[in-house]
Amino acid sequence: MQLLEERIRRDGKVKEGNVLKVDSFLNHQMDIRLFREIGKEFRRRFAGEEINKILTIEASGIGIACIAAEEFDVPVVFAKKTQTKNIAGDVYKSQVESYTHGRVYDIIVSKEFLGEGDRVLLIDDFLANGKALEGLCELVEASGAQLVGAGIVIEKGFQPGGDIIRSKGIHLESLAIVESMDDQTGEITFRRQEG
């Protein structure tokens, strides 16, 4: 998605340790005009797919998921991150290992809001090692819902998440795939994708 790649080049900051900061428009301050274009692009890439629910994960996936959901005219469910030992009520639960924060946390979703008959699109802002997305896939599987695919705004193509998800046969669409980046020069190279 050219608009997005241009924005990442212009406003993204490449930091040491393969960190790409896009918090001026994606995951701290959020450019809602850009989100609308992102939502339309997800709709285009999953055209023809029957989808009745979008599942995302707090916190930075929620805004993108909500705007995209209007394009699909479906509700959003967000998985909650929790370190609480016991959750009241009936939930699906999965464990996610965070490299960024160096810890393991549970993600949960209420059984009320995900189940058989649901056809689910996953949406998130970033895909790097793929742990969060794998956790969301597990929630969908546990619920008996059908996983239609996953839409990601920025994939770090040099980290293993994308390959892991694609190797499972999941329809993954990443709107921008960073092939490499250089924290010395600030240069970012994107993977070429079919138009």
Place this chain on the structure above:
Amino acid sequence: MQLLEERIRRDGKVKEGNVLKVDSFLNHQMDIRLFREIGKEFRRRFAGEEINKILTIEASGIGIACIAAEEFDVPVVFAKKTQTKNIAGDVYKSQVESYTHGRVYDIIVSKEFLGEGDRVLLIDDFLANGKALEGLCELVEASGAQLVGAGIVIEKGFQPGGDIIRSKGIHLESLAIVESMDDQTGEITFRRQEG
């Protein structure tokens, strides 16, 4: 806002301890069609106000803020909750006491995204004791930005938050104000508001 009150009556669940569960449409599963109507109503209630930024707090405020932001054509910034002792970078920080979770946490926002010249509307899903909203007000004050007002989806009118915020002279608009609720009968009474 009649549509919202009807929805709360229909799908909200009154639980012991003054808990109102609206997670089927507001803060776990999210009804984006309703969010659009909520966004329009915020726009109507803050008509004529100059606003260039919406500030909310993760996680459940984000979706509402993003949809509302399109009505105002402004970006959203969300304050992050953190228990981390040291935050890298320059942030405004405020402390929030959570009654629900029985702990104190910091909320932070990057100095890059809030400052002098900003005219800020706060948006959140719930107002009860007002601690989160007070924390957001403090962030705005610390940044030198102008606080235009606060838009809340559901205010628990029998808890002190609304009075505290209004007594500070802040323009607070709550789309539904629960005056009382009964966990035995499930009955919910709303405060009458000027149309």
